[in-house]
Amino acid sequence: MAEPVALESSASAGEPNPVGGANRQTPRTGRVDLPERVRLVVLFGGQSAEHDVSRVTARNVLAALDPDRYDVHLIGIARNGRWLQLQGLPALDGAEATALTVSGNHVDPIGHLRHTSTRRHDDDLNGDDLATVVLPLLHGPNGEDGTLQGLLEMSGLPYVGSGVLGSAVSMDKAVAKELCGHAGIPQAGWVALHEREVDVEALASAIERLGLPIFVKPANLGSSVGISKVATADELASAVATALDHDEYIVLEEAVTGREIELGVLGNEAPRVSLPGEIVTGAEFYDYEDKYVTGSAELVIPAELPPEAIEEAQRLALVAYRALRGADLGRVDFFYESPGRGLLLNEMNTMPGFTPASMYPRLWQASGLPYTELIDELVRLALERHAHRGSRRR
Numbered sequence: 001m002a003e004p005v006a007l008e009s010s011a012s013a014g015e016p017n018p019v020g021g022a023n024r025q026t027p028r029t030g031r032v033d034l035p036e037r038v039r040l041v042v043l044f045g046g047q048s049a050e051h052d053v054s055r056v057t058a059r060n061v062l063a064a065l066d067p068d069r070y071d072v073h074l075i076g077i078a079r080n081g082r083w084l085q086l087q088g089l090p091a092l093d094g095a096e097a098t099a100l101t102v103s104g105n106h107v108d109p110i111g112h113l114r115h116t117s118t119r120r121h122d123d124d125l126n127g128d129d130l131a132t133v134v135l136p137l138l139h140g141p142n143g144e145d146g147t148l149q150g151l152l153e154m155s156g157l158p159y160v161g162s163g164v165l166g167s168a169v170s171m172d173k174a175v176a177k178e179l180c181g182h183a184g185i186p187q188a189g190w191v192a193l194h195e196r197e198v199d200v201e202a203l204a205s206a207i208e209r210l211g212l213p214i215f216v217k218p219a220n221l222g223s224s225v226g227i228s229k230v231a232t233a234d235e236l237a238s239a240v241a242t243a244l245d246h247d248e249y250i251v252l253e254e255a256v257t258g259r260e261i262e263l264g265v266l267g268n269e270a271p272r273v274s275l276p277g278e279i280v281t282g283a284e285f286y287d288y289e290d291k292y293v294t295g296s297a298e299l300v301i302p303a304e305l306p307p308e309a310i311e312e313a314q315r316l317a318l319v320a321y322r323a324l325r326g327a328d329l330g331r332v333d334f335f336y337e338s339p340g341r342g343l344l345l346n347e348m349n350t351m352p353g354f355t356p357a358s359m360y361p362r363l364w365q366a367s368g369l370p371y372t373e374l375i376d377e378l379v380r381l382a383l384e385r386h387a388h389r390g391s392r393r394r
């Protein structure tokens with residue numbers, strides 16, 4: 001196998017700016033360096049099925065942060081949606097962590113963010129005016145789907161990750177497939193249905209179009225929740241009912257027999273794309289148990305693929321990232337059907353798993369960017385994106 005390399009995208013850097021005249025040098029495309037010290041508001045927990053995973057992620061991120069560089073503020077979101085300010089790493093294992101799972105004192109989210117970003121800290125008293133960045137280590141609904149991003153926009157603070165639209169369209173499997181189809185990205189056959197459209201006829205026509213087995217998924221959910229694989233027409237109605245328990249929109253998909261290949265994308269104007277990695281699942285499919293409970297899936301990095309497939313995967317990952325309005329980071333997941341159609345896009349995750357053992361950080365590690373430097377780069381990108389956006393008229 002040829003030695004694969006991480007790609008620097010050749011896109012827009014240095015090209016004429018179409019808005020405001022050719023070669024206009026504005027802060028919009030200029031590099032913003034990471035300041036020597038940053039106030040980092042780490043948001044974790046949340047109301048989705050990935051609450052526990054998010055806590056593990058927060059613990060790892062905190063342990064990796066350079067205390068000389070970061071003034072860290074921890075905000076835990078309890079399972080009931082309440083926001084809690086926590087006192088550092090030990091709090092994650094103590095009484096406050098228990099409070100996080102049960103109730104917690106209610107904190108008004110926007111007020112809390114504003115307060116955290118503006119209150120006077122020791123650094124300020126020393127005359128430093130620290131830049132604040134929010135790092136939302138949250139997955140799934142109310143974390144990765146644009147809702148939290150709307151709140152962060154309202155707070156006016158720079159934050160890591162895709163904005164409202166990018167987060168929302170990437171989370172919605174029906175809308176994401178529509179956009180990626182328009183961008184010319186190959187995908188498995190799919191049918192999106194709203195609850196009102198679900199009847200015997202619609203299901204029969206989906207089977208005719210997609211064949212069997214079929215994957216049935218709620219449009220807006222992550223971590224494999226509500227997803228079923230059905231092998232017979234008889235099972236389809238109950239799988240559809242399960243998916244409709246989670247969302248009024250669902251997606252039916254042709255079951256692909258292929259390998260699962262994932263790539264990391266990092267950046268904005270000229271995003272970089274990592275080497276590909278492969279998930280070798282121990283289960284029937286990469287389900288919730290496999291992801292978080294038994295953890296029987298194995299990650300192979302870099303994935304062993306022919307050089308032309310690696311190149312194509314990297315190209316398609318960037319096309320998907322742009323089509324879905326990715327910002328700062330995204331993990332783009334494919335199926336690789338060989339022999340057959342080759343790469344088929346599955347989805348993009350705008351806040352992928354982020355423990356040091358997770359695919360996204362490991363992809364960058366293998367591509368030459370270790371965990372701590374990856375976090376630094378994400379914080380830098382959030383500041384840069386905020387500065388570029390701030391340079392536009394509203």
Ligand SMILES: Nc1ncnc2c1ncn2[C@@H]1O[C@H](COP(=O)(O)OP(=O)(O)O)[C@@H](O)[C@H]1O
Pocket residue numbers: 188215217221222223224225227253254255256257260281285286287346347
């Ligand atoms: N069309 C499909 N063909 C084959 N396997 C699939 C298909 N869709 C999903 N899977 C399996 O189910 C897992 C979860 O599905 P996915 O759409 O990625 O949902 P989630 O957003 O919960 O990660 C995938 O990682 C894969 O193992």
Ligand SMILES: [Mg+2]
Pocket residue numbers: 333347
């Ligand atoms: Mg997935």
